[in-house]
Structure formats: C-alpha cells, structure tokens
Amino acid sequence: MTHSKRKNEIVKPRHRIIFSILRLLVGPILKYKYKYNFEYNRKLKKSGPYVIISNHTIALDPLYLALAFPFPIYFVASKEIFNLGLKSKIINYLVSPISKNKVDVDTKTIKNMLKVRDEKGSIGIYPEGNLTYNGQTSKMPNLAKLIKLLKMPLIIYKTSGLYLQNPRWALTKTKGEAYGSIIKIYTADEVSSFDNETLNKILSFMLFNDANYEAINLELPIVPLTSGFERFMFICPACKKIGTIRSVRDRVFCLDCEYLVSYDKYGFLGNIPLKKVDDSIKEDYLLYLSKIDENFEILQGVCRVKLSLDKKKEDLGDFNFNLTKGRLELGSIELDIKYMFCFNNDLKISIQGKNKLLINNDKSTYLIIFSNDISPYLFLLTYQIQSLKEKNNEYSIKLSDIGL
Numbered sequence: 226m227t228h229s230k231r232k233n234e235i236v237k238p239r240h241r242i243i244f245s246i247l248r249l250l251v252g253p254i255l256k257y258k259y260k261y262n263f264e265y266n267r268k269l270k271k272s273g274p275y276v277i278i279s280n281h282t283i284a285l286d287p288l289y290l291a292l293a294f295p296f297p298i299y300f301v302a303s304k305e306i307f308n309l310g311l312k313s314k315i316i317n318y319l320v321s322p323i324s325k326n327k328v329d330v331d332t333k334t335i336k337n338m339l340k341v342r343d344e345k346g347s348i349g350i351y352p353e354g355n356l357t358y359n360g361q362t363s364k365m366p367n368l369a370k371l372i373k374l375l376k377m378p379l380i381i382y383k384t385s386g387l388y389l390q391n392p393r394w395a396l397t398k399t400k401g402e403a404y405g406s407i408i409k410i411y412t413a414d415e416v417s418s419f420d421n422e423t424l425n426k427i428l429s430f431m432l433f434n435d436a437n438y439e440a441i442n443l444e445l446p447i448v449p450l451t452s453g454f455e456r457f458m459f460i461c462p463a464c465k466k467i468g469t470i471r472s473v474r475d476r477v478f479c480l481d482c483e484y485l486v487s488y489d490k491y492g493f494l495g496n497i498p499l500k501k502v503d504d505s506i507k508e509d510y511l512l513y514l515s516k517i518d519e520n521f522e523i524l525q526g527v528c529r530v531k532l533s534l535d536k537k538k539e540d541l542g543d544f545n546f547n548l549t550k551g552r553l554e555l556g557s558i559e560l561d562i563k564y565m566f567c568f569n570n571d572l573k574i575s576i577q578g579k580n581k582l583l584i585n586n587d588k589s590t591y592l593i594i595f596s597n598d599i600s601p602y603l604f605l606l607t608y609q610i611q612s613l614k615e616k617n618n619e620y621s622i623k624l625s626d627i628g629l
Contacts, residue, residue: 235321236344240297243319252292263293263405270295274347277380280432281351282388299341300349301325356393358629359503360436369424379411381431386445388436389492396453437498446490449475459600460509507624524548529594568611576601
C-alpha cells in the first residue's frame with residue numbers, strides 16, 4: 226500500500242519563486258527608496274526554518290526584512306488585511322500571511338504558526354504589533370512562551386534609520402539612510418534553555434531602539450520635514466488647546482498662540498527627543514481631561530466610516546463625529562445612521578495605518594478614516610485612559626500605561 230504525500234496548506238513552492246522575484250525586481254527600488262543597507266544572508270539558505278523577530282518602525286518593514294533572507298517568510302499580520310476583498314486574495318496567494326487579532330494572538334494564530342513550522346516555513350513576528358509614534362520601541366508583549374512552543378531556531382533582526390524617514394505621523398517621506406542586520410541567532414536548544422523571563426528580557430533589550438539617539442550615534446541625519454506632526458501632537462504645549470497645532474516644512478506651530486518650534490535633522494523637536502514630546506502630550510492631556518466634565522465636546526469634525534462584518538466591508542459614507550471624555554458619537558451626513566461607542570472594556574480600539582481608527586466590538590469592526598489634520602492618537606489615548614479608570618477609579622494612571 227502506498228500513501229500519497231500530504232499537501233502543504235500554507236507553505237507553497239510558489240512562495241519561494243515570488244520572494245526571489247521580489248528580491249530581484251522590487252529589492253533595488255526598496256533599497257533606493259530608503260537608502261537601505263543590509264547583508265543578504267545566503268549562508269542560511271539550506272538551514273532553518275526559523276522564527277524571525279524584528280523591531281517595527283514603518284509599514285514596509287516586512288518587505289525590507291524579506292530582502293535579507295534566501296527563503297520565504299510567513300509574517301504574522303493583522304487580520305484587517307484579510308478584509309480587503311480582491312486585494313486580500315492576491316496578498317494571500319502571493320505570501321500567505323498568518324492572521325492575528327490587532328490586540329492579541331489567538332489560538333487560531335498559534336495553530337497556523339505551528340502548521341507553517343511543520344511545513345518547513347520560516348515565521349516573521351513583529352512583537353510590538355503596532356508602529357511606534359515617538360520613534361522608541363513600543364511596549365512588547367511577553368513572547369517567550371510562544372517562541373518556546375514553536376521549538377524553532379530564533380533570529381533577532383534589527384533595522385535602524387527607517388522611522389525618521391517616514392514616521393507614523395508623517396504625511397510624506399523624507400530623505401535619509403537606513404540599515405538592517407542580524408543581531409543574534411539562537412538554536413532551538415538554546416531558546417528552550419532560557420526561562421521565560423530571561424528570554425523576554427533578551428528580546429526587549431536586543432530590539433530596543435530610540436530613533437533620535439540612534440540617528441546621532443549612527444550618524445543617520447534626515448532632511449527635516451514635519452508635515453503631519455499634528456496627528457501626533459494634538460494638544461498645544463503652550464496654550465493647552467486641542468486641535469490647534471499645525472506643521473509646515475521643519476516648523477511646528479499653534480494657530481491660537483505664539484508657540485513655534487523647529488524640527489532638526491536628528492528628529493528632535495526644539496532639542497527635545499520625540500519620546501519626551503510624547504510624554505508631555507500624555508501629561509498635558511491627562512490634566513486636560515481632569516478639568517472637563519463627561520459631556521464636554523473635546524473635538525468635532527467629519528470622518529469616513531466603513532463597516533466590516535463577516536469578511537465583507539461596506540462603505541457607509543461620511544459621518545460627523547463628536548469626541549467626549551467617555552464616548553465617540555458618529556452621525557451619518559446623508560443617511561439615518563447613528564453610532565455611539567462608549568469607552569469601556571467591552572470595546573477594543575486601535576490605530577490602523579496613519580489616519581485610521583479601528584473599533585471592535587463583539588459583533589462588528591468599524592474603520593474610521595480621518596482627514597490629515599485629525600489625530601487618531603487623540604482618540605486612542607482617550608479610550609485608553611477611560612478604560613483604565615473604569616477598571617479602577619482610584620488608580621493613578623502612569624504614562625507607560627497609555628500610548629503606543
């Protein structure tokens with residue numbers, strides 16, 4: 226009796242061809258776009274498969290990581306890319322990403338990761354999950370248990386110089402230079418020998434990055450451009466008003482007061498690193514919220530709303546929005562549709578891309594698209610602060626508890 230070989234469900238022969246074409250045809254464009262320097266790790270071609278962990282600074286990170294390795298990488302990606310209709314089908318055919326929730330890793334994600342491993346595929350993970358706003362590595366979850374479960378050799382890869390060329394808040398990319406390299410390779414036995422706490426500390430230490438000081442230490446200056454900075458700095462440091470900050474060329478200023486500061490070639494705002502700018506934004510906003518009542522209108526405007534339900538996305542059109550301390554209200558401009566999202570622990574809110582807010586409840590997912598001068602970060606922080614207070618009204622919120 227003969228047994229037919231079981232076909233792979235995720236890892237396909239075409240992926241090796243597609244990744245080779247990517248490196249050959251798209252690689253030169255990617256390298257030119259960010260002046261990206263890296264080593265092609267040809268010696269790893271016949272080894273592996275690996276689980277590859279890297280820092281996350283720009284949306285194109287997976288493409289740049291793929292350039293450095295002679296095999297396909299199956300990236301763990303937000304499930305939202307699977308709700309794009311025809312685009313999702315093309316992406317899935319070309320590279321077969323592994324779906325995960327924006328907020329956490331579920332059992333289905335783990336099952337598919339194990340399946341990729343068993344089919345001799347390498348897995349790419351960005352532990353931060355979300356792109357940083359301030360150029361410093363975002364809070365990392367405890368991944369040690371998952372990595373040890375995979376029982377695979379571990380590659381720690383790090384990029385430098387990408388963030389300041391295209392920060393999450395930026396409207397346009399600027400010029401600079403960037404690098405990517407393997408920091409460390411651990412065998413599967415070495416990985417299993419670490420306790421969870423030690424492995425988590427290793428990952429956090431090796432992947433930690435601060436774009437401002439990295440730019441100085443590695444001499445990676447940029448052409449300073451601030452367009453879009455108001456999506457990050459939504460509250461004026463001087464007059465403490467919401468939505469009055471604007472940016473032009475290398476300057477950031479307030480429409481309602483005399484606040485004016487320049488942004489330099491190393492990404493410092495008036496000699497202040499972006500991490501400290503972020504901390505100041507959070508401090509100012511926490512104080513602002515403490516002085517207003519529940520129904521005070523923090524910000525009003527117009528947005529676009531799309532609804533995702535059962536893998537189908539429906540464009541609901543333009544809505545007026547009203548943000549208060551405890552909720553986000555949406556009202557359709559053309560239709561008789563209204564939504565009210567109360568900021569509590571039954572709701573999950575995250576930022577997608579540069580100008581979108583993702584709202585998940587038990588039944589549906591809403592994609593809120595803002596204009597360039599509106600800050601999704603404002604909405605995220607409002608939700609995070611209110612959710613923490615709902616858990617414990619007496620809890621004193623730390624700056625490290627909120628933000629990205």
